[in-house]
Amino acid sequence: MSNLSGKYAVVGVGETQVGKRPEATTNSLHVEAIRLCLEDAGVDASQVDGLLTNQPLTDAHRSYAVRLAHMAGIDPNYATDLALGGATPIAMIQNAVMAIEAGMANYVVCVHARKRATPDPTPGYPIRSGDEHWEQPWGHFSAVANHAFAATRHMHEFGTTSEDLGQIAVSTRKHACLNKNATMQKPMTIEDHQNSRLIVEPLHLFDCSLESDGGAALLVTSMERARDLPRKPVQVLGMGQHHPHSSVMDxxxxxxxxxxxxxxAAYRMAGLGPKDMDFAQFYDCFTITTLITIEDYGFCGKGEGKDFIKDGRIEVGGEIPVNTHGGLLSQAHLEGIMHVTEGVKQLRGDAVEPERQVQGAKAGVISGHGGSLCMHASLVLGVQ
Amino acid sequence: MSKSEAHDKRGRAAPRNEPFLAEVEAQPFWDNLKEHKLTVQQCNACGTYFNFPPQAMCAKCLSSDNEWVPVSGKGTVYSFVTYHRAWHPAYQDQIPYNVSLVDLDEGPRLVSNVIDIPPEDVQVGMAVEVVFEDHENYTLPKFKPSG
Structure with missing residues (x-):
């Protein structure tokens, strides 16, 4: 098998304004993100021949990718919706690489937008996780509670505390305060975290991500084509997935x-390891997700996360800055697509506020996590 | 669109608090519970106990020859949480309440409640045993501390 590491690159990113967008719809946010991405890349919609989407909650079209293509002036040779929850944005980049390598497309747009902070007038249909009827009769609802199960168990096995989880929320908020396009702009203390109300114990409100409106898109093409485009190409160096269960019951x-x-798998493909990473953008639907991810990605041993995250180690200027944009916790929850755009922007070196730029960043790792802690995708990006 | 298909403004299915009794593969589970018997699926070909939710074939050997067999009703708390928010009006008066992942001694895991003790007294690793909570049309297995 040939190694595709470095053969394909992200050559454009678009990020809409996030937060509350009452004037927008899920559809308009998708198209806006695509427009911003193509403007950034210097590529016309007529050149785009591939489109990957995440089926939105509020659209009943059988293929949202095909619907969206024809709202955005794209006539695709390759289009599909992917469905891996918060692992989807990374899976899109991976599928774009595979589609281009297979000769099915040359320029693939990967896009996701959602409208969860303000109502969306688009007619939709009810979406489920699939196992609700084995959970709700016992009063078990929502993703918060499944992640609270993981937090209780992590606390039991390793002595992690709620204050430790609070440190992740506090560090992430610091980064959000340096990002003009982040929803939360007020600094947070551990005391604020502890005083925020319990939602599903042991998780407090400030352990939970935001509900947001917004969208983002990325354009993937070959390094060969990237050389003719205006932006510094950010290469896809490593890719991996693993989906070890489907429900908290199994x-x-x-x-x-x-x-x-x-x-x-992603490190192996890239020929790199955690020590080579200049930053990490780790999916943070809840603080516990980030803690487990830091351990699983090899930045410290299993159970050592609670000490590792202290002393500014995961902040800009620290050993491994994590979620330099403010993450789902404090920037916006768009199922992690802005973890990917942020990774690209950090590697360009001139695309974020100087206060949160990781100086001299050459490589970074990004995670996506979905469902009942059951789906995962990884991406290593780098620049030459 | 039936009432159970209702959804909120964000497009998510509205929460309900009753089991889906018409689920074909789960009918013996609910029928046996009415007689206060907790049963799990076991493969007749390879002996494996199935995880929940129920399914037609063994995930280990793919045989479709399986039956619902009684279990001891004893288990251990793998993890637990305490709800401080009610997602459904039926739970508004019950918060704070416990939800636990209970690993049955035979292997399969259920989402359920540890009852008869305050939620702050539940612990990981706690030994529990089944109790049956009868409702008008169904019976729910719940758990209390053993002994």
Missing amino acids: APTLTTLGSRRSSE
Whole structure:
């Protein structure tokens, strides 16, 4: 098998304004993100021949990718919706690489937008996780509670505390305060975290991500084509996935997740390891997700995350800055697509506010995590 | 669109608090519970106990020859949480309440509640045993500390 590491690159990113967008719809946010991405890349919609989407909650079209293509002036030779929850944005980049390598497309747009902060007037249909009827009769609802199971178990096995989880929320908020396009702009203390109300114990409100409106898109093409485009190409160096269970009822463990094997595959493809990474953008639907991911990606041993995250180690200027944009916790929850755009922008070196730029960044790792802690995808990006 | 298909403004299915009794592969589970018997699926070809939710074939050997067999009703708390928010009106008066992942001694895991003790007294690794909570049309297996 040939190694595709470095053969394909992200050559454009678009990020809409996030937060509350009452004037927008899910559809308009998707098209806006694509327009911004293509403007950034210097590529016309007529050149785009591939489109990957994440089926939105509020659209009943059988293929949203095909619907969206024809709202955005794209006539695709390759288009599909992917469905891996918060692992989808990374899976899109991976599928774009595979489609271009297979000769099915040359320029693939990967896009996701959602409208969860303000109502969306688009007629939709009810979406489910699939196992609700084995959970709700016992009063078990929502992703918060499944992640709270993982937090309880991590606390039991390794002595992690709620204050430790609070440190992740506090560090992430610091980064959001340096990002003009982040929803939360007020600094947070551990005391603020502890005083925020309990949602599903042991998780507090400030352990939970935001509900947001917004969207983002990325354009993937070959390095050969990238050389003719205006932006510094950010190469896809490593890719991995692992989906070790499907429900909390069949999870072999909730303290080591698909993030372990997925990251190992991505590092192997890149020929790099955690020590080579200049930053990490780690999916943070809840603080516990980030903690487990830091451990599973090899930045410290299993159970050592609670000490590793202290002393500014995961902040800009620290050993491994994590979620330099403010993450799902404090920037916006767009299922992690802005973890990917942020990774690209950090590697361009001139695309974020100087206060949160990781100086001299050459490589970074990005994670996506979905469902009942069951789906995981990894991406290593780098520049020459 | 039936009432159970209702969804919120964000497009998510509205929460409900009753089991889906018409699920074909789960009918023996709910029928046996009415008689206060907790049963799990076991493969007749390879002996494996199935995980929940129920399914037609063994995930280990793909045989479709399986049956619902009684279990001891004893288990261990793998993890637990305490709800401080009610997602469904039926739970508004119950918060704070416990939800646990209970690993049955035979292997399969259920989402359920540890009852009869305050939620702050539940612990990981706690030994529990099944109790049956009868409702008008169905019976729910719940758990209390053993002994």
